[in-house]
Amino acid sequence: MQLEQELQQLRTSVEQDSDQPIGDSGFMEPSTPTISAPSEAHTIAMPPRYESTQRAGIAADASVERTVLGTLPRKLGDFELPPRKIDGCIKEFFEFYADNLEGLFHGLQNPNTLYEYSPVLFWTIVYVGSRNYTRDPTILERIISPLQSVFQQSLFDPEDAIPSIQSALLLCLWPFPVDTLFKLRTHVISGAAMMLAMQKGLHISGKAQDFVRVPLSQSNVEKEFRKTLWMHCQIVFQSNSIYDGLPPRLEMQEEHLDDSEIAAEHSFLVYHYHLHVHFMRRYRLILSISDLSTEIGLRIIDHAKISFQQDICLLVELIDISPLRKFAYHSAMLLFGVFYFFCGPGTGRDDGIKQAYTSAIAILSDAKRLDEQRGFANHATHAHLRIVSLAAVVVLRVMRSHLAELVEESPELAESLYFEAIQLSKKSSVRLNDLGGRNASILTQLWSSARLFQFKDGSVDGLKLLLRGRLVRFHPFVRCVMAI
Template identity: 30%
Template sequence: MIHKTSSELQHFVPVKPTKEPVEFVSLRTIDLGRYGEGPVARAELAEEIRLAMTTQGFFNLINHGLSEEEITRQVDIGHHVFSNTPREEKEKLQAPILEEGSYHGFKLRGHWRAGPAARDKVENFNVYRDMTLREQPSTLLPFQAEVQEFIDHTHKEILFKLLHLFALSLKLDDEQFFVKAHSYDKHDETWLRYMEYYDEFSDEEKKSTKGLWLGGHQDLTSLSLLFSQPMASLQVRDYDNNSEWKYVRHIPGAMIVNAGEVMLWWTGNYYKAAIHRVHEPPQDQKGHNRCSVFYFCLPNDDVVINTLLDQSPVLREAGVEMAHKPEDAPTSKEWCNGRIKITGQNAVWDKMNPDDRVMVEKVGKLEAMSPPEQTRRRRTKACAECRQQKLRCDAQINHPDRCSRCRRMDLTCVMSDAYKRTKRLSRVEMQREIQRLESRLSSNSPQGSAARSPEAPTNQAVPVDISPSPAQEPSPRVVQGTMPEYHELRESTPQGVSLDGLVVPPDTINTLFSLYFARCSPCLPILEVTSPEQSYEESPFLFWTIVYVASRQFEDDTLMPQLVTRVVDLAFKAISSWPSFRRAAIRTIQGLLLLSAWPVPVDTRGKDISQVFSCTALQLAIRNGFHISRNGQEFSRTVLEHAKDESVNCARLWAYCTIISQSINLGDGLPPLVYLDSFDYNRMNQNFWPSLDPRLKLHLKLHKVQTDAVREIAQSGFIGHCSADETKTLNTFIYLYDERLLALIDRPLNEHEKVAFDSVRLHIQVFRFFGNSESIEKPGFVRLFSFACDVLEDLDQLEAPHGFVVHGPLFNNWIITLAAFTILRLLRSELRQYLDYRRGERAYFMAIDLFRKMSVDHNDLQARGIVIMAQLWTSQNIFRQTDGTTDGLCLRIRSRLAAGVVFDCFWWWRAEFQGQPNPYADLTGEISGNRMSHGVLDMPGASSMFDQTLAAPLVEDRSINAGFTADMIPDWDWATSLEVPFDTCISDSLL
């Protein structure tokens, strides 16, 4: 923690976050708090950094150890120095930029060029890491010790960790190479910068700058650290689309990290030094200054900068080349001093985009150019292979011979002005291509229809049999990562623990408990870590439920099918016993919530009983007084011991009851249940609210806004057919509730929280489909499309390192389906011309891939969802209206709330692929069971990435018959087809 001084300080008042519909860049978020979790966590962080640096060159950094208050304090110090230091003192302490190539000191306004006829309105004050090396202004002296402590913490506790992770990401032979190159004890040009932008351009200057406060540029550093501030002004240029600039979103308390030219040289342009600029803010933030704090990092003066090919196998595999000839490679001091001298003085406007004001600057022989003799550089052409990889190319020099990289890697070297980069195939796309090829091979084989084992030869059929032999015992699975360790479970029988004749060995039980608490519990932390023996003694029902949940992804896939019916029977026995003791009630509620979040696999939703379990858990919690933040004594006939100590745990359990129950209801298109609980009473909230986990607090707040929005929109009559005026009102409702969501974010979100936030935001925005199609708000639907893609991309990104989707609760299934069908609808509408088709296509097939990972049975809802989504993507008739047009914005099912967007797509699928009568013929016309001959919408690149014939191989790969029966997606009235004795298991008071 940085210790404050007692001196008075002038506070800088920042602007409020913008509410304008600006487009923000989607940056990866690195959680530095995981650095101390061990080598596995650091390896995962390093891989995330590699992905960020090879695609964008920027990322957000959270949990870095500095509080938002400490960052704000530094902003105030900078503003205080700028506002109170006399002009004469600033000139005296002006940095010797042109004389020495050093930034240390003041940079006054007007030093840089902001446009052809304008100078900058930016003021800097830069501080050496060792503040004793330069004279400091009198206004800073009272805070010097505080600033020095801030610098020390940033360098030693943040920068060193980042540099270590960067070395790990490149797999350097010496993983401390970057740390040693930035030694704290040696001299370099690293500096802390206070920077204030003044919004005081004249009208004539604004015409010259075209809204720019600082032109596009790359930093000269190895790494640059910017402490996030609320003004939307920093913009990043898209690496794949050089003409597209996007704002960087403000995350309170976070840092924005980007690579500079030194890192670019170290990696041979494998890591991107992204071009960025500072643009005037949106309209609602204009008229305010921007005050920021930076930490610019450079290697020690004597470090020679050149590509680390000898140290990094990653760079060698990427085929990069040395940035400089050995004799031309500069030291850090040579590069830094030369680069600083000419920054903003010899700007060359980018020939490709003259309006973007991108500064291209040269330093001596490093670019074989001297600024005084040459002011404009001819663009060097690269061959197609090097352009695809964004690497340096000497094809123009060696022409007509191949470039050196193509010769070394034996590639075809082609130079073409018409060539355009294509993005690399994602893992999903490559898997689908493999499946397509495998299906072709199997179709030519006499036994091609049989399921194949990945280990078996391709010409040998392997039968699928999920029933084990009597002597077969489930074998434990080796789980990667850190897991809790338990003492060996005491055996209930000589062979192991038994449930209705099913015997599970103790070592398997221990492995399953480890798997649950290491993989499943972090996704939905209902339970505290406990041993199998203790769990069995307290509640056999909860014990076996934990075993069942973990067995869903267990290596021995014969165990889970044997547990399903046994655990469901055990659940109904627990319900029918109606536990009267508080401790027993808690364990029963926990078990029911687990079965609600991880329901047993079924082939139709009519057989899903997760609503029964979640509502029963909710009612049982109310009966025991968990909804009231007292000690529960008023709900008991006997004296409760330790009731006050359990009040917080009961409050947590009640919170999960409401969240899970409402999530299941909303996913089924049912209205949220309303209960009056202590979360509605501020005075009672004080009893337990401070004790709740921050993640749970956020989920409760999100849940509150979500249910309020759904209830308000439904009660206002917007779910019917809206007029144009009603559509405007509906859009206002959506906007207001979206603002309520944004107002909840007072700290950086981790990956799990971001998924929850984006999911709730998408759910509310989906109600735009209920508006009048003739009064659509195009920007709103464009944002909706972006939100849907964000959700699927977040889930896909979270799945890779953490297995969030595989091991997480199954009500993620609902949001994945909603996001995918939202994308499908918008891409099949008149708005498609405003949307990023490629991104939507990738996100849609991410959803299919996520379903494939979630599926635990060859015929469960996720497996069937794969087929439905693939067939709808290739459908030529979906959303076709009676007049022959295709309109994905037309929503026919309007009484199922946001889920109507999903159910409507299911009815389109039933009509086309199952031949069911169309109940909405008056809206869309009759649709036959066969495909109609109308063409698909003319969408850009509709078949360039995904072969439309891939729907069938998807079915074969999962051994699913495409000719499903009519109950594949039933009417969702599960109670009518439930085959359980309700009259003997559940009392009337529950239903």
Template identity: 30%
Template sequence: MVETLLTPNECHQQSPLLFWTIIAVGSRKYSENPTLIILLGPKVSKLAKLALFAQEPVLLTIQAFLLLCSWPMPFEALSNDITPVLAGAVLQLATTIGLHVSGVGQEFARTKVNQDLTYRMARGRLWAACVVVSQSRVITVNGTPPLVIPDTYGDDSQELSTFMTPSFQFQKKVSEYLSMTILYIQNHALYRPADELDLALSPIIHSATDRLVQLESDAPERIDRFHAMSARLHLLSFHLFKHRSAIEDSTLLVMYELACRTIELAMELDSELSMAEYGPMYITKFLHSAVITILRVGRAAVAQQLDLERGQRNYFAVINYHKRHAVRPDDAFARFSIILTQLWTSRKVFQYSNGLVDSLRVRSKARLGMSMVYDCFWWWRQEFGGQSNVYGDHHGDENSNHILDDFAPSLDSDQLDLVDLNLTPIPDLQWPVFDKFFTENWPSLDLDMSI
């Protein structure tokens, strides 16, 4: 991602933000000094805020922001996560200097720009990184509308192949296709009346997911397959906005199977690449959709048609993945492992006031394809965070599952490196974890920024 060949001293001189971002990202799992990331995190975040309004060096600033979007500084709640802001800033900064236009950006410069081919290729690679990281890996998994910016590079042009690997080209294609499909769903189907929603929504989902199946078969690498599968599952989740009677059982079975396959592929990659420890954050965010799909579909009436043991095994794998991905014992991903555990063992989640358990109903569409995830954490807040039901006391769908009195989820200690379930829930929550947690007591930073 980082194109600079500068020496450390040169990098620090030209962009202290990029220099300290590289150091901080490298220190996330630095066992010889685990306090380093705690010291550097706030300083890097402060430098990032200052860089938003700096005129130069924009190219180095964009690279630093992309690194921070992929490996952010530790945060204790998603309300403190600055990656969505950085992702939007990346696209704005990139278009301001003309990265979306093939070439060297002469039309966006005040002086003559060197026409060097290496510089031209570096700009193209950086733009592709902006698209992939900002659109699908941050904005989409945040549940906000993607920012789709047309560029002049095309999909399969010879120019792309000169500076992008087949894997990166593939991920750019999947990212752009997912983003455009989400916007099309939002504009043409999502807010139709309930009796028209299925007719408007289903053809779009079917067409888009069929295309992603084709793309998946052409994936150059297994990590590319993971991205295509995650994109497909993201689009399939829009089915849960429909009335239960309009959701075919076959669709739910496909979602469950795809969620399991996505997690299993991620765990294979993790065993080879230690992705939980060193992989980017958005891998973990993609897994949220998969694990919540298993939770929801596994508690629906189709449960008897599912391989529930397989689903449980994958659900537990994601819990343990979160624990290993966490940088601090109190950061958001460590807390996610607790939340996912409590959701799994809960007997009240998805249970409405009329006694029905409706795990397939998503109470809000505001978070687009991530709504089923956000809605789950609102269920968690109601039961474990002392929060009231913000959606009102509506009844469950009469076509949904009945009370599952015999449902007793188990926790197999051989599969799950279990967190402490006897923790006292902390009130006054900020979705989905905690509003403020320890960071106000972090050490003051007077770091010597010289080398």
């Protein structure tokens, strides 16, 4: 009886609270009405600025707004940018970068609209667009320091979480340039942004109401956006960890395999997400084996790779295989293949490494083709460039081993593609001596070294591993990429 009375009091309290504005104190969400017809329900699934962008159709009226107002100059700390350069950087972003995060920037092409939606996201997009903005190459260097400070503050503002998460995704795909991997902030950023996304309930599809106190009124657009944002969070944040040799965060949510709420034009996102989910499932299986040098370890790797191929086969056959889709598929296959370097010597290991070598050749061929067609190296993500480097090192290792005479591809092809990886790294460099530039230099030195993979007994074995402290990304590198 007492329990029923307490429940009734709680219901009464909630009903009263829902009719009153909620203050700024505590952790309660602000109650912001939608711009649709007045009703008792509220919406906070997305920030009011993005909500107004979607529902008011600002995207459709952007050209009219720009004609009337024109792009306004903006200032970030002591750094001021005139309208012409703002337009140039944002145009560069939407032309070459935005497609990597399908569905996250709809309606934000107009600079004034974008700034009104989120100053932090505005400056992050300007930063990304400035990486190859040739009309003023000084923008990149001048914007980094003030943007770092402002972005860091935004991560601790839950009320403005969605733009902060969008900015975090961009900064993980195109990090601030550094001269060594140990200075990268992407893993700290991705960890904070992932927790911020979970605090907003993005990780539980269709359950946004459970994470706020006021009644919600979610449109289909809002539901699609939240689901799309969470899919990108999983792909980007987990992939960055894997490619940099760190454990991936968070188990995959199987319920998000339902892509019925994702717009048809975002087919690459759906494909990439399915690919990522199936890969992560097998990847975790391999990591659960403490010693891959045993026969059981070899069988687990074989099983994981074959079952992954079977799961993806139907998906690959049903859709148009674009160069980027091929690149993503071959990347996953290479990440499986490098585990064979941990296996004990024998036919099984050699066969697995030869398959990894084939994937590496395919990746470098895909990257070369993409660079010729669309300037891939100039706009490639951090993960893209890491996998290209991994492919190059796998090629180098095989060419410096007894398997060099057993692979189908010619030594001339392997050499030309390895050199292509060096050129891609050079093109990706945006600052003197950054990761792209240093990687190109190291790959050059490795190829030219006569003592590479030479051991104390005088033997040369490119398949032998010494460094095993980090995960799949660094395993085949041994003392190579760790020098960056």
